[in-house]
Amino acid sequence: MTNMNDQMMDMMSMTMPGTDMKMMQECMEACSAAEQAAIMCADASSGDNMGRMMSMCMNTADMTNTMMRMMMRPMAHDMTTMMSMLEATMTMCRACAAECMTMADVSDHATMCAQVCTNCADACEALMGSMRTTSSV
Amino acid sequence: MTNMNDQMMDMMSMTMPGTDMKMMQECMEACSAAEQAAIMCADASSGDNMGRMMSMCMNTADMTNTMMRMMMRPMAHDMTTMMSMLEATMTMCRACAAECMTMADVSDHATMCAQVCTNCADACEALMGSMRTTSSV
Amino acid sequence: MTNMNDQMMDMMSMTMPGTDMKMMQECMEACSAAEQAAIMCADASSGDNMGRMMSMCMNTADMTNTMMRMMMRPMAHDMTTMMSMLEATMTMCRACAAECMTMADVSDHATMCAQVCTNCADACEALMGSMRTTSSV
Amino acid sequence: MTNMNDQMMDMMSMTMPGTDMKMMQECMEACSAAEQAAIMCADASSGDNMGRMMSMCMNTADMTNTMMRMMMRPMAHDMTTMMSMLEATMTMCRACAAECMTMADVSDHATMCAQVCTNCADACEALMGSMRTTSSV
Numbered sequence: 001m002t003n004m005n006d007q008m009m010d011m012m013s014m015t016m017p018g019t020d021m022k023m024m025q026e027c028m029e030a031c032s033a034a035e036q037a038a039i040m041c042a043d044a045s046s047g048d049n050m051g052r053m054m055s056m057c058m059n060t061a062d063m064t065n066t067m068m069r070m071m072m073r074p075m076a077h078d079m080t081t082m083m084s085m086l087e088a089t090m091t092m093c094r095a096c097a098a099e100c101m102t103m104a105d106v107s108d109h110a111t112m113c114a115q116v117c118t119n120c121a122d123a124c125e126a127l128m129g130s131m132r133t134t135s136s137v
Numbered sequence: 138m139t140n141m142n143d144q145m146m147d148m149m150s151m152t153m154p155g156t157d158m159k160m161m162q163e164c165m166e167a168c169s170a171a172e173q174a175a176i177m178c179a180d181a182s183s184g185d186n187m188g189r190m191m192s193m194c195m196n197t198a199d200m201t202n203t204m205m206r207m208m209m210r211p212m213a214h215d216m217t218t219m220m221s222m223l224e225a226t227m228t229m230c231r232a233c234a235a236e237c238m239t240m241a242d243v244s245d246h247a248t249m250c251a252q253v254c255t256n257c258a259d260a261c262e263a264l265m266g267s268m269r270t271t272s273s274v
Numbered sequence: 275m276t277n278m279n280d281q282m283m284d285m286m287s288m289t290m291p292g293t294d295m296k297m298m299q300e301c302m303e304a305c306s307a308a309e310q311a312a313i314m315c316a317d318a319s320s321g322d323n324m325g326r327m328m329s330m331c332m333n334t335a336d337m338t339n340t341m342m343r344m345m346m347r348p349m350a351h352d353m354t355t356m357m358s359m360l361e362a363t364m365t366m367c368r369a370c371a372a373e374c375m376t377m378a379d380v381s382d383h384a385t386m387c388a389q390v391c392t393n394c395a396d397a398c399e400a401l402m403g404s405m406r407t408t409s410s411v
Numbered sequence: 412m413t414n415m416n417d418q419m420m421d422m423m424s425m426t427m428p429g430t431d432m433k434m435m436q437e438c439m440e441a442c443s444a445a446e447q448a449a450i451m452c453a454d455a456s457s458g459d460n461m462g463r464m465m466s467m468c469m470n471t472a473d474m475t476n477t478m479m480r481m482m483m484r485p486m487a488h489d490m491t492t493m494m495s496m497l498e499a500t501m502t503m504c505r506a507c508a509a510e511c512m513t514m515a516d517v518s519d520h521a522t523m524c525a526q527v528c529t530n531c532a533d534a535c536e537a538l539m540g541s542m543r544t545t546s547s548v
Contacts, residue, residue: 052213063203066202069199070196073196076189080228080232081229087224091217095218
């Protein structure tokens with residue numbers, strides 16, 4: 001993200017007092033990277049037996065973009081909704097990473113996409129963990 | 138959907154034997170209608186105290202579009218991922234409908250959006266129910 | 275679209291006096307159908323020599339969704355922006371239809387997608403034509 | 412973008428020999444930043460007279476995301492389609508920046524969004540310029 005957008009993030013933090021903003025920003029960036037990696041991996045997936053990976057990457061791209069946008073809308077912030085979308089995004093990213101790993105031998109795009117998706121799943125899981133802690137206090 | 142797309146849906150059913158295709162098609166159409174209603178409701182939401190509704194409608198529009206696209210990709214079909222995204226979409230649509238209802242007195246768009254979102258949440262819930270039954274057999 | 279959304283469309287017409295609302299609604303529906311057909315066609319495109327079609331279908335899906343959303347936001351309505359996006363969407367849909375036709379022998383999805391994309395390109399062209407007439411008065 | 416995605420970009424350059432990849436990568440990053448700024452600006456736009464800005468920001472977010480995705484799909488690359496979408500995105504970003512500037516006195520989000528949108532419009536214009544030069548050779 002640009003420095004400009006970092007400033008917007010700072011302004012956002014004032015409106016979401018219960019949320020770990022550093023962790024949320026990491027999750028936004030991980031979602032953005034996963035969307036981009038999945039778009040490029042899907043585009044490069046026209047070989048034999050790559051149909052399922054291509055299709056899962058398209059799902060991942062749409063879900064991570066939607067997840068990122070939700071985090072960027074503090075006005076609509078709602079813990080329950082956010083948690084269920086984080087859960088869904090984490091599940092999709094893990095499934096996509098597993099499928100991409102089956103193509104790691106034949107596609108460098110798939111190898112990299114698997115890593116970026118795993119990173120995104122981890123970021124979603126970490127953010128969910130911090131939210132559970134906050135909400136149980 | 139056009140008749141053309143109905144034919145494509147028929148072809149899809151061959152690749153997803155365990156799924157109630159009629160229920161899934163209803164869910165796709167409910168998602169498409171919810172995306173459209175939420176886009177129009179957000180656009181019309183520039184009055185006092187409408188900021189939260191506007192923002193929730195944008196989340197709903199992005200989630201229902203993503204949900205619809207996932208159902209239209211049988212190659213990537215995976216029960217676990219589908220269930221978690223149906224859960225997230227249902228949760229978002231119910232929250233959005235509740236928020237829209239608080240504006241029902243002042244906005245016809247909000248009244249209608251609440252109904253279309255409730256319909257979408259119901260369709261997601263019904264599809265999840267049918268999947269649970271299938272997978273437990 | 276549902277009857278509910280038809281009513282929202284009627285309310286919209288009051289805010290866009292210079293636009294042929296019937297033609298715009300046809301264009302919205304054509305965009306929605308093209309997005310859906312292109313998503314399903316891309317998903318089914320994992321065979322030999324189908325990489326380019328798959329990728330063009332994904333572009334078409336994203337562009338037609340964006341075009342539909344723009345038409346559903348009368349608050350942001352601006353003739354110049356609308357015309358340039360209609361031009362871009364028409365261009366993409368024609369290119370996608372041409373690519374899909376090269377696969378018509380081997381894929382029923384591609385045959386149908388080509389027709390739905392051509393229909394969308396025609397709807398964009400017709401709406402642009404009506405806008406040029408209005409703006410030149 | 413992550414270093415991982417930079418590597419994917421390098422692989423992409425092999426498949427698009429006629430394109431200035433450095434300029435295209437700058438345009439992708441500018442589109443990604445514009446999407447994020449516009450999402451956050453729209454979310455913060457619930458005050459008086461902000462309805463048009465909010466709605467234009469949502470159009471900008473959808474168009475810049477679509478533009479970025481198109482550039483990330485070299486398989487579908489087509490000069491005519493790319494040029495018309497770059498033109499549409501540039502037009503939208505300039506209109507959005509102008510609207511945001513009218514709110515600069517009352518909204519820091521709007522001031523920043525205007526800058527990020529202008530930057531994106533400039534990046535689209537520069538890339539179009541380089542493509543015109545290449546195609547005329």
